[in-house]
Amino acid sequence: MISTQEHRSEKPRYLAILEENVRAALKVQHVILLESRKILDDLGFVEVLAPVIGPASDPGIRGAKRVTFDFYGKEYKIMSSMILYKQALVRTFNNVYAFAPNIRLEPLSKANSGSHLCEFYQIDLEMRDKTINEVMKVTEIFLDRLLYKVKLHCGDILEKYNKEFEVPKIPFPRISYYKVFLIANKLGLSMNYGDEIPSEIELELSKRSTRPFWIVDYPSGSRGFYYKENPEDTSRLLSMDLIYPHGFGEASSGGERETDVNKILELIREGGENEEEYSWYLDMLKSDGKKSSGLGIGVERLTRYIMDFKNIDNCTAFPKKPGSYTC
Amino acid sequence: MISTQEHRSEKPRYLAILEENVRAALKVQHVILLESRKILDDLGFVEVLAPVIGPASDPGIRGAKRVTFDFYGKEYKIMSSMILYKQALVRTFNNVYAFAPNIRLEPLSKANSGSHLCEFYQIDLEMRDKTINEVMKVTEIFLDRLLYKVKLHCGDILEKYNKEFEVPKIPFPRISYYKVFLIANKLGLSMNYGDEIPSEIELELSKRSTRPFWIVDYPSGSRGFYYKENPEDTSRLLSMDLIYPHGFGEASSGGERETDVNKILELIREGGENEEEYSWYLDMLKSDGKKSSGLGIGVERLTRYIMDFKNIDNCTAFPKKPGSYTC
Numbered sequence: 096m097i098s099t100q101e102h103r104s105e106k107p108r109y110l111a112i113l114e115e116n117v118r119a120a121l122k123v124q125h126v127i128l129l130e131s132r133k134i135l136d137d138l139g140f141v142e143v144l145a146p147v148i149g150p151a152s153d154p155g156i157r158g159a160k161r162v163t164f165d166f167y168g169k170e171y172k173i174m175s176s177m178i179l180y181k182q183a184l185v186r187t188f189n190n191v192y193a194f195a196p197n198i199r200l201e202p203l204s205k206a207n208s209g210s211h212l213c214e215f216y217q218i219d220l221e222m223r224d225k226t227i228n229e230v231m232k233v234t235e236i237f238l239d240r241l242l243y244k245v246k247l248h249c250g251d252i253l254e255k256y257n258k259e260f261e262v263p264k265i266p267f268p269r270i271s272y273y274k275v276f277l278i279a280n281k282l283g284l285s286m287n288y289g290d291e292i293p294s295e296i297e298l299e300l301s302k303r304s305t306r307p308f309w310i311v312d313y314p315s316g317s318r319g320f321y322y323k324e325n326p327e328d329t330s331r332l333l334s335m336d337l338i339y340p341h342g343f344g345e346a347s348s349g350g351e352r353e354t355d356v357n358k359i360l361e362l363i364r365e366g367g368e369n370e371e372e373y374s375w376y377l378d379m380l381k382s383d384g385k386k387s388s389g390l391g392i393g394v395e396r397l398t399r400y401i402m403d404f405k406n407i408d409n410c411t412a413f414p415k416k417p418g419s420y421t422c
Numbered sequence: 423m424i425s426t427q428e429h430r431s432e433k434p435r436y437l438a439i440l441e442e443n444v445r446a447a448l449k450v451q452h453v454i455l456l457e458s459r460k461i462l463d464d465l466g467f468v469e470v471l472a473p474v475i476g477p478a479s480d481p482g483i484r485g486a487k488r489v490t491f492d493f494y495g496k497e498y499k500i501m502s503s504m505i506l507y508k509q510a511l512v513r514t515f516n517n518v519y520a521f522a523p524n525i526r527l528e529p530l531s532k533a534n535s536g537s538h539l540c541e542f543y544q545i546d547l548e549m550r551d552k553t554i555n556e557v558m559k560v561t562e563i564f565l566d567r568l569l570y571k572v573k574l575h576c577g578d579i580l581e582k583y584n585k586e587f588e589v590p591k592i593p594f595p596r597i598s599y600y601k602v603f604l605i606a607n608k609l610g611l612s613m614n615y616g617d618e619i620p621s622e623i624e625l626e627l628s629k630r631s632t633r634p635f636w637i638v639d640y641p642s643g644s645r646g647f648y649y650k651e652n653p654e655d656t657s658r659l660l661s662m663d664l665i666y667p668h669g670f671g672e673a674s675s676g677g678e679r680e681t682d683v684n685k686i687l688e689l690i691r692e693g694g695e696n697e698e699e700y701s702w703y704l705d706m707l708k709s710d711g712k713k714s715s716g717l718g719i720g721v722e723r724l725t726r727y728i729m730d731f732k733n734i735d736n737c738t739a740f741p742k743k744p745g746s747y748t749c
Contacts, residue, residue, distance in 0.1 A: 109510040109706040118514050121470060128469045129459050142455045143448060144543050144721065146740040147474060147523045148489075148500070149749060162475075164489050164500075166540075167527070167745045173475070173491075173500065180749075183436040184739060187445050196474045196523060200494070213493075216471050375749055379436040394471065412511060413473040418494040422476060422507075422702055 101256070101404050108422040112412055116402075119252045120410045123245060124398045128194070130244040131218060134237055141188040145177050145195030145219065151373045153178045154366060155319025157291060159199035159213075170372075173198040176391060178321055179376045181221035182352055185387045186379075188223075194394065195219045206417040208294070209405050210344055212395060214415040220349075221389030227333045227351040230388040231309060234337070234347070235265040238307075238392075245401055257403035263306050267337070271312040275300065289314050292336075294344065302342040310336045320362035323353040337390070343400045349390020356380040428583070428731050435749040439739055443729075446579045447737045450572060451725045455521070457571040458545060461564055468515040472504050472522030472546065478700045480505045481693060482646025484618060486526035486540075497699075500525040503718060505648055506703045508548035509679055512714045513706075515550075521721065522546045525742075533744040535621070536732050537671055539722060541742040547676075548716030554660045554678040557715040558636060561664070561674070562592040565634075565719075572728055584730035590633050594664070598639040602627065616641050619663075621671065629669040637663045647689035650680040664717070670727045676717020683707040 101116050111117055132142060150169065152161055153176035162173040174180075177195045184191040195217050205211040220237075222230055242262040246253060253260050272292065279286040279296045286296055292310065300308075313332045315324050322334040334350030353359055356377055363370050370377065398410040408414035413422040428443050438444055459469060477496065479488055480503035489500040501507075504522045511518040522544050532538040547564075549557055569589040573580060580587050599619065606613040606623045613623055619637065627635075640659045642651050649661040661677030680686055683704055690697050697704065725737040735741035740749040 107702055107705060109513060109702065109709075112510065112514045121514070122468070124471070125463075125468045128471075129463055132456050132459060136452075136456055141449070141452045143739055144451070144455075144521075145523070146742075146749070147541055148525060148742060149740065150747060162491050162493075164491050166489075166742075166747075167530075169747050180740060183439065186436060187439045187448070194471070194521075196472070198475060203494075214474055375434055375436065378434060382436075412470055413476065413507060415473075415475060415493075420477060420493075420496050422473070 101402075101406065101409060108413055116256070116404070117409050117412075119256060120398050120402050120404065121412060123249050123252055123401055124394065124410065126245050126248045127241065127394060127397060130241055130248070131237075134240045134244075135192050135220075138190070138233065138237065140190040140192045140220065143184055143191055143193050145193035146174060146180050147196060148173055149180070151179050151376055152176070153319065154368055155321070156199050159201045162198050162200065175199050176217065177219055178319070178389075178391075179373070181219055181389055182321070182376070182385070182387060183379060185221050185223035186385055190220075190222050192218060192220045195391070201417045203417045206419065210396060210399070210407050211417070212407055212411065212414055213417060215396075215411070216394040217391035218394060219389070219391045221387050223385055223387045225386075225388045227335060227349075227388050230349060230390060231335060232266070234390060234392070235267060239265050242401070253401075257401065260401065260403070263340075267307045267309055269309040269311050272310060272314060272317070273312065275310055289317055291317050297336070297338055298342060298344045301338050301340060301344045304338070304340040306340050307346065308338055308340075310338060318350075320359050320366065321352055323351045324358075333388075335390070337392075339396070339400045343396070345393075346396060346400070347390045347392045349388070351388040352384075352386070354380055354384030354386060356384070428729075428733065428736060435740055443583070443731070444736050444739075446583060447725050447729050447731065448739060450576050450579055450728055451721065451737065453572050453575045454568065454721060454724060457568055457575070458564075461567045461571075462519050462547075465517070465560065465564065467517040467519045467547065470511055470518055470520050472501070472520035473507050474501055474523060475499065476501065476507070478506055478703055479503070480646065481695055482648070483526050486528045489525050489527065502526050503544065504546055505646070505716075505718075506700070508546055508716055509648070509703070509712070509714060510706060512548050512550035513712055517547070517549045519545060519547045522718070528744045530744045533746065537723060537726070537734050538744070539734055539738065539741055540744060542723075542738070543721040544718035545721060546716070546718045548714050550712055550714045552713075552715045554662060554676075554715050557676060557717060558662060559593070561717060561719070562594060565590075566592050569728070580728075584728065587728065587730070590667075594634045594636055596636040596638050599637060599641060599644070600639065602637055616644055618644050624663070624665055625669060625671045628665050628667060628671045631665070631667040633667050634673065635665055635667075637665060645677075647686050647693065648679055650678045651685075660715075662717070664719075666723070666727045670723070672720075673723060673727070674717045674719045676715070678715040679711075679713070681707055681711030681713060683711070
């Protein structure tokens with residue numbers, strides 16, 4: 096399903112970015128960057144400049160490491176995601192978004208996965224007072240409009256690289272974590288119930304699908320401490336992933352946010368995290384946490400899906416890959 | 423000239439962002455972020471996602487320090503500016519821009535300057551085959567259109583915070599570094615001919631002006647190694663600063679790029695820099711450097727100028743100030 100037309104350059108990046116497929120992907124990305132903003136503005140979202148460094152960052156990043164450094168005598172991190180900061184921002188604006196850079200030192204084993212970069216951008220959305228279902232609905236509307244605009248403005252590029260690309264119908268189907276677990280078992284793929292779904296299984300399901308789909312109802316304890324338990328069934332989290340079809344794998348993660356500081360503190364301690372790092376966030380929740388839901392859509396992965404590319408390094412000008420120093 | 427209406431909050435940021443002046447500044451910034459892109463797209467620029475980390479970053483940052491960290495066994499930096507990467511990007515697109523985050527550990531003495539943040543964004547423009555004069559002209563057109571749009575969409579906010587704000591007439595006046603030097607002497611302000619202009623002097627000139635103005639003709643050796651010498655007078659650089667009026671100080675720095683790798687190597691060595699760090703950049707120039715010119719416009723400073731604010735920390739959701747750990 097993934098294109099074989101694509102050339103993967105081993106040249107230095109100042110030469111690789113001259114190649115037609117990288118240029119084409121960057122042109123599509125330009126359209127994504129511009130049209131996303133117009134659509135999100137139209138949907139009532141306020142754009143903010145993403146924080147890049149800070150004392151606290153997202154620990155729920157599936158085995159990747161965060162970068163730490165000394166900031167005037169205190170340990171700071173480069174953002175692995177701005178999730179905690181989005182929860183602050185919805186206090187002042189109902190709907191916020193940022194094109195947020197994320198730095199994650201991925202394990203070397205992911206260097207050639209085709210979908211992992213140590214530096215990538217997310218379209219990070221957050222909506223105050225909204226449920227996970229409302230965010231899923233807005234995301235579908237957003238992607239529907241955006242992909243329509245990409246088709247409209249990048250017809251010549253799609254004609255060359257992804258002739259069969261269609262704007263997928265919304266709403267996208269949903270399957271539960273439990274269903275994924277059953278399918279994995281049936282296929283003889285190893286998955287522990289209660290853990291995060293391994294990328295291989297997401298990929299296998301992605302290959303078998305012709306439409307983007309949501310995975311919902313992750314079990315409590317399987318994901319980051321910031322996801323709220325479903326009050327109707329506390330064994331499940333109000334968290335979802337969006338998966339691209341045709342083997343392109345994960346598009347997005349998100350959900351509804353936990354506001355109970357005691358539950359969060361417990362999970363931070365269980366995870367062996369240093370709670371002092373999260374002090375402003377914990378103070379905020381103690382003072383009054385606001386109900387919100389949101390997600391992050393990886394920009395390079397979205398570009399890759401549209402371009403039908405095997406290699407995500409062709410979807411960014413200066414790819415940072417685990418253990419590689421090309422730029 | 424700078425407003426006294428503004429409240430500077432000592433509250434935690436999750437509370438400070440609820441205050442009316444911070445919300446107003448962030449709303450203006452949203453308009454800047456959206457309208458800038460529409461205008462730059464219309465002017466033929468392609469937006470790229472800014473690199474955030476890499477082996478090489480801009481050393482010409484006036485006494486601030488760069489953050490270094492270990493990237494799979496090699497020393498990497500957080501971008502202090504993406505100047506070197508823009509020079510690569512114009513190889514593939516004529517006109518490029520990014521909203522680029524910059525991290526600079528400023529000296530503690532600048533903590534309360536009102537205009538310094540350790541984390542800030544620049545609208546980073548670069549144009550292939552263009553002269554410094556052409557970039558100055560495009561920047562004037564860009565700012566003219568953008569400020570008109572801000573006035574149009576943020577009339578209520580300006581009415582409250584900066585009632586007298588007018589879109590400044592273009593072209594902006596230009597004065598030479600030498601003229602600045604003479605004025606500084608006349609005012610009894612200390613300035614060594616050949617050094618970068620001290621911020622205090624820029625500020626003093628800014629206070630005495632009612633319009634933005636350019637400073638041009640910096641002496642060779644006074645600025646970053648990437649600026650080209652004027653071929654008609656090699657004692658001067660093809661480099662400029664844009665200064666806001668009314669005491670708001672520096673808006674932007676830029677110029678035409680040096681492409682002679684030997685001249686650059688000499689300056690890198692003179693500056694005590696490690697040339698190995700710049701290897702891809704030097705390789706690119708050895709292979710064939712492209713003529714280009716560009717500049718970077720600080721987004722928070724632009725917001726501050728429009729808002730007529732004393733404190734730049736009111737122009738960003740999560741200000742990173744030297745030696746302060748509020749978020």
